Each structure stands twice: as structure tokens, then as C-alpha cells.
Amino acid sequence: LSHPCIFVLFGGTGDLARKKLIPALFRLHAKEIAGGRFAIVAVGRRAMTLAEYAASVRPSLPDSAEEPFDEALWKLFCDRLFYFRLDFSEDVSAFQSLGRELSDLDRRFETCGNRIFCLAISPVLMKTVIQSLQDSGMIHNEDSWQRVMIEKPFGTDLESAAQLNRSLTSCLPEERIFRVDHYLGKEMIQNILSLRFGNILFESVWNREHIDHIQITSAETIGMESRGAYYENTGILRDMLQSHILQVLSLVCMDPPKALDTRSVIAEKVKVLRSLKLTENSEQRARVLLGQYGPGRIDSTDVPGYRKETMVSESSLTPTFAALKVYLDMPRWKGVPVYIRAGKRLDRKIFEIAVVFRHPKDLPRYPEFTHALPNALIIRIQPCGEILVRINVKEQDADQPVRSVVLDCSEKCICRQNSPESYERLIQEILLDHHALFTTWNELSHAWKFTEKVEAAAAKNSYCFPNYPAGSEGPKGSYDLIGQDGRHWMEETDENL
Numbered sequence: 001l002s003h004p005c006i007f008v009l010f011g012g013t014g015d016l017a018r019k020k021l022i023p024a025l026f027r028l029h030a031k032e033i034a035g036g037r038f039a040i041v042a043v044g045r046r047a048m049t050l051a052e053y054a055a056s057v058r059p060s061l062p063d064s065a066e067e068p069f070d071e072a073l074w075k076l077f078c079d080r081l082f083y084f085r086l087d088f089s090e091d092v093s094a095f096q097s098l099g100r101e102l103s104d105l106d107r108r109f110e111t112c113g114n115r116i117f118c119l120a121i122s123p124v125l126m127k128t129v130i131q132s133l134q135d136s137g138m139i140h141n142e143d144s145w146q147r148v149m150i151e152k153p154f155g156t157d158l159e160s161a162a163q164l165n166r167s168l169t170s171c172l173p174e175e176r177i178f179r180v181d182h183y184l185g186k187e188m189i190q191n192i193l194s195l196r197f198g199n200i201l202f203e204s205v206w207n208r209e210h211i212d213h214i215q216i217t218s219a220e221t222i223g224m225e226s227r228g229a230y231y232e233n234t235g236i237l238r239d240m241l242q243s244h245i246l247q248v249l250s251l252v253c254m255d256p257p258k259a260l261d262t263r264s265v266i267a268e269k270v271k272v273l274r275s276l277k278l279t280e281n282s283e284q285r286a287r288v289l290l291g292q293y294g295p296g297r298i299d300s301t302d303v304p305g306y307r308k309e310t311m312v313s314e315s316s317l318t319p320t321f322a323a324l325k326v327y328l329d330m331p332r333w334k335g336v337p338v339y340i341r342a343g344k345r346l347d348r349k350i351f352e353i354a355v356v357f358r359h360p361k362d363l364p365r366y367p368e369f370t371h372a373l374p375n376a377l378i379i380r381i382q383p384c385g386e387i388l389v390r391i392n393v394k395e396q397d398a399d400q401p402v403r404s405v406v407l408d409c410s411e412k413c414i415c416r417q418n419s420p421e422s423y424e425r426l427i428q429e430i431l432l433d434h435h436a437l438f439t440t441w442n443e444l445s446h447a448w449k450f451t452e453k454v455e456a457a458a459a460k461n462s463y464c465f466p467n468y469p470a471g472s473e474g475p476k477g478s479y480d481l482i483g484q485d486g487r488h489w490m491e492e493t494d495e496n497l
């Protein structure tokens with residue numbers, strides 16, 4: 001493979017660059033994805049030498065028994081790594097001098113003017129950077145290609161996202177824009193389509209006749225780390241619901257596409273996003289609950305409440321937890337609720353989808369199975385990729401005619417603390433000019449519209465924050481939210497799961 005290119009990393013000194021992007025680039029370098037014709041220019045606001053920059057990112061590279069650090073490879077990587085200081089508030093000449101530096105590197109690494117401009121920066125800065133790239137002549141699309149990789153969140157609300165999209169599309173054709181939702185780069189998320197459409201077993205029962213409800217749970221144990229300022233203006237709904245959760249929901253609930261090509265899949269995902277509702281006709285009031293963590297204990301260590309995190313207001317009303325009940329206005333899902341819960345500083349780290357089938361007691365002829373558990377399919381994305389199926393089998397020599405067993409279909413379990421695999425995959429897809437793992441404006445605009453509806457519905461309730469201690473299962477109200485319907489959250493600790 002040879003895809004000559006310079007990867008220009010705006011936000012090169014930031015948290016995302018250090019934790020995810022540089023490790024992903026290091027692995028791609030190890031795979032020689034660009035056939036050696038590749039260079040990386042990290043752009044940051046602070047003044048630092050290349051040696052200082054390299055030393056600052058070095059600790060985030062993998063170094064474990066299973067993946068020992070390769071010093072020789074690192075030296076070769078550093079030969080292609082550069083640091084460029086630039087403040088976006090400077091005039092266009094600063095970008096022009098970056099452009100000259102890139103042209104010099106083109107000659108040295110034979111990268112032919114091809115660029116991936118990666119915007120790992122706050123969404124409020126993106127418009128300025130795109131405009132400056134355009135004004136300085138760095139996006140020209142002749143005899144070479146320039147692609148823009150845009151980190152999520154895409155905008156901070158619907159209006160700012162629409163503005164950002166207008167700026168982008170006025171400079172670049174759609175096929176050069178790659179909007180990142182890194183969950184789409186995860187192996188298990190891609191597995192959803194294979195599971196659904198590669199198995200008659202599932203696809204034939206993937207509807208309201210057979211499925212009782214769906215749950216999506218996103219739980220994190222971490223708090224704000226260094227991201228308090230970002231989170232204050234974002235909160236759980238804009239950070240998780242608008243992006244990862246609605247993307248996953250659209251893959252789980254879409255109607256079968258005509259084919260599994262990008263265009264057909266996206267058309268069906270958009271139909272799901274457009275169909276999202278907070279109530280069914282019979283229900284008067286949306287079910288949305290917000291939460292914010294107070295102080296608590298995680299892994300036997302005391303941790304502060306959200307309001308004591310760095311760069312967070314002492315009276316902040318930013319939610320760090322949300323639970324909601326959602327409907328889809330689609331014939332396939334009429335009457336089937338999707339329960340969603342997401343939170344920070346909870347008692348475990350997990351991202352999973354539970355598809356809970358109708359109860360065996362709905363098979364009226366067989367009272368013997370009244371006490372059996374409903375079938376369930378669990379697709380666990382984090383901390384490990386796992387697929388579990390709960391079925392009922394005969395109980396030997398017992399009063400109960402059946403007992404539940406769980407089939408573990410997980411091919412492999414990948415657990416890494418600092419896993420850059422999804423970014424590695426995404427950057428590789430951009431080099432190959434493949435769009436399947438990126439989100440479109442159509443999807444994002446509907447996701448923003450729905451998120452704003454959820455925020456408006458949530459604002460009608462009053463909350464007394466903090467309403468759950470760090471290290472707990474979240475606010476008690478999230479159990480009532482699903483319990484009112486005679487259902488419960490599937491837990492790892494559930495019997496037979």
C-alpha cells in the first residue's frame with residue numbers, strides 16, 4: 001500500500017492527540033501503511049521544541065508485556081514527526097508559513113501535496129481553522145488531495161453545527177470531509193451489521209412481534225480528568241447521546257438496507273434518527289432524567305464530586321448522567337421502547353446494547369414456561385467486545401421445566417487500557433478514501449435536533465444536584481424510569497448473564 005501524505009494534527013498538544021491519535025499514528029507507521037512516504041506535523045499553540053514534543057507524547061505509547069515498546073521504531077517515527085507552533089488567532093501569514101513548511105516536507109518525503117488535516121480542537125475553533133486553510137491556499141484540490149478529519153462533537157448545538165458544515169462544504173467537496181465518531185471505528189460496532197444481517201436467526205425476529213424492548217447503557221468510572229472546561233459546556237447529552245449512543249441506536253434499529261454499501265446504510269440510519277420520539281401517543285410526558293455526581297469512592301479511593309473538578313463551577317447544573325425512554329416512529333418498532341442510560345463516575349465501565357425479546361409467557365399455550373426468563377442478546381462494546389445470547393433449556397431433575405443459560409459467542413476479548421485501535425482504523429480508512437465509518441451531515445443534523453428535544457424535555461423537570469455519589473449505579477430514579485413499565489436494567493450481575 002502506498003498512500004503518500006502529510007498528517008497535519010491541529011491540537012497536537014491536546015489530550016486527544018496524546019492519548020489516541022499519536023499512538024494510532026505510531027501503529028500505522030509500524031505497519032508502513034503509507035509505504036514510507038508519510039510525515040506528521042503536530043500543530044500546537046505553545047512554544048516547544050520537537051524534542052520536548054516527542055518527550056511529551058512518548059509516555060502514551062504502548063509499553064506492556066504483550067506489546068513492548070520498540071525503541072528503534074520510535075526513532076524512525078521521530079524522523080517523520082515535526083512540531084509547528086501556531087496560534088489560530090494570528091493572521092493568515094502564520095498558516096502560509098505552515099504551508100511552506102509542509103511543501104518542504106513534501107520534497108523530503110515525496111508526499112506529493114497530499115494532506116490529512118486533522119482538527120483535534122474545540123468545535124468553536126474549527127471554522128477559523130478551515131477558513132485559514134482556505135485563505136492561505138492550503139486547500140486546492142489540484143494534482144493532489146486534501147482531506148479534513150473532524151473530531152466530534154461536530155458543533156456545540158444544531159445551529160453551530162450547521163454553520164460549521166456550511167464553512168466546510170464551501171471550501172471542500174463532501175467526499176473530502178471525514179466527520180469522526182470514533183465508536184464507528186470499533187470492531188464490535190461494525191459487528192452489529194454482521195450480526196443482524198448475516199444471521200437469519202436474528203434478522204427474522206428483529207421487530208415488534210418478537211422484541212419487547214432495547215436497552216443501551218454507557219457507564220464510565222472516570223470523571224473529568226483535564227476536561228472540566230469542555231464538559232461544563234457540553235454535558236452528557238451532547239457528549240454521549242448526540243454522537244455515540246444515537247449512532248449505535250441507528251445501527252441496531254435500522255431497516256435492512258438495499259445493500260451494505262455506505263450510501264444505502266446511511267439512508268437507513270437517517271430514517272431511524274428522523275423517527276426518534278420521546279413519547280408514544282398514549283404517553284403524556286417524556287421520560288427523561290438527569291443526574292450529576294457528588295463525592296464518592298471508586299476503587300477504594302475518595303474522589304471529588306463534579307462541582308469540585310478543575311475548571312467546573314461550584315454551582316454547575318451540567319448533567320453527568322442521563323436516562324431516557326425513546327420510541328421510534330417506524331412500523332417495525334411500534335410500541336417497542338428503547339431505554340438509554342449514560343453516566344460518568346459510575347461503579348463500572350461498560351458500553352452495551354441489550355435486545356430483550358418477548359417473554360415466554362406470551363406463548364399462551366405453554367404455562368410451563370411462565371417463569372422462564374426472556375431471551376436476550378447482549379452486544380458488549382466495552383470494556384471487552386462480547387456477544388452473549390440468553391436462551392432457555394430443560395432443567396434436569398428439577399421442578400422448574402427450564403433454566404436459562406448464556407451462550408458466549410465472543411470470538412475474542414480485547415481489553416486494553418489505552419486502546420487506539422479505532423483511531424488507527426479510522427485514519428487508515430481516510431488514507432484509503434473510504435467513507436463507511438464516518439458520519440454525514442444528514443445524520444448529525446437529525447441527531448442534534450433530537451438531542452435538543454431531549455434537553456428541552458429534561459429542562460421541564462427540576463433536579464437537586466448532585467443526585468448520585470461517585471462510584472454508585474447512578475440516580476435511583478433511573479431504576480424507576482424503567483421499573484414503571486415492569487422492566488429492569490439488564491446488569492452484568494443478573495442471574496444467568
Ligand SMILES: NC(=O)c1ccc[n+]([C@@H]2O[C@H](COP(=O)([O-])OP(=O)(O)OC[C@H]3O[C@@H](n4cnc5c(N)ncnc54)[C@H](OP(=O)(O)O)[C@@H]3O)[C@@H](O)[C@H]2O)c1
Nearest residue numbers: 011012013014015016044045046087088120121122123151
Ligand atoms: N480528549 C478526548 O478524549 C476526546 C475524545 C473525543 C473527542 N474529543 C474532542 O477532540 C477535541 C480536542 O479535545 P482535547 O481533549 O484534545 O482538547 P485539549 O486537551 O484542550 O487540547 C486542545 C488543543 O487545541 C489547541 N488550541 C487551543 N486553542 C488554540 C489556539 N487559539 N491556537 C492554536 N491551538 C489552540 C491546544 O494547544 P495548546 O495546548 O498548545 O494551547 C491543544 O493542542 C475536542 O473537540 C474534544 O471534544 C476529545
